[in-house]
Amino acid sequence: MIPVQPTPATEPSGALTIRTLAMPADANPAGDIFGGWVMSQMDIAGAIAAVERVGGRVVTVAVEAMTFIAPVKVGDILCVYTAVDRVGTTSVAIAIEAWARRERRDDRVKVTQGHFVYVAMGEDGRKRTIT
Numbered sequence: 001m002i003p004v005q006p007t008p009a010t011e012p013s014g015a016l017t018i019r020t021l022a023m024p025a026d027a028n029p030a031g032d033i034f035g036g037w038v039m040s041q042m043d044i045a046g047a048i049a050a051v052e053r054v055g056g057r058v059v060t061v062a063v064e065a066m067t068f069i070a071p072v073k074v075g076d077i078l079c080v081y082t083a084v085d086r087v088g089t090t091s092v093a094i095a096i097e098a099w100a101r102r103e104r105r106d107d108r109v110k111v112t113q114g115h116f117v118y119v120a121m122g123e124d125g126r127k128r129t130i131t
Contacts, residue, residue, distance in 0.1 A: 009110050012099050014083030017045040022076045022100075033072035038098060038112055039063075041080055046094040049082035050118035053092050054130045058118035061091065066114035076100040079108065090127045091119045 018041065026037040043060055050058040072078055078100055085093040098112040122128035 009097075012079070012081040012097050012108070012110070014081035014095065014097060015049075016079055017048050017082045018080045020078050022072050022074055022078055024074050027074045031074045033074065033076070033078075035068055038068075038072055038078065039066065039114075041078055042066075042096045042098055042112065042114055043116060045080035045082050046096050046116040047118060049084060049094050050092045050120075053084050053087065054118075054120040056128075057121040057123075058092070059121055060116060061119045062117040064093070064115040064117060066112065068112050070100070070109055070111045072098075072100050072111050073102070076102055078111075085115065087130060089129055091117055092130065093117045 020041060022033045022037075027033050047058055047060065078098055081097045081099065083095045085095045087093075094116050096114045096116060097110060099108040100111045101108050119127045120130050
């Protein structure tokens with residue numbers, strides 16, 4: 001797998017999967033949103049995309065790459081975009097980009113990108129083959 005590198009982009013790649021508002025409770029005293037909160041939002045979006053692709057339950061097994069490009073500020077609208085990158089026997093890799101809409105305007109800034117891997121789970125709690 002080729003590591004994800006920050007690239008200048010003017011438009012997001014993938015499908016808009018979630019959108020949420022960055023709130024003061026998720027920020028440090030300077031108003032910057034914690035990276036863990038951003039990563040959590042990306043994981044949620046990646047799981048949504050993985051569930052749709054595999055048709056059932058998934059669990060996160062790896063974050064193969066993640067790059068913070070710009071800060072997310074209190075009041076930004078965080079938009080997370082996902083695309084299925086590869087599908088294996090039991091796992092699916094999702095490319096994820098997070099973009100911030102500043103001051104609720106239409107212009108966006110790419111703030112984070114990553115590559116997350118999920119494993120399909122059966123009802124018995126064990127990994128299952130993706131069909």
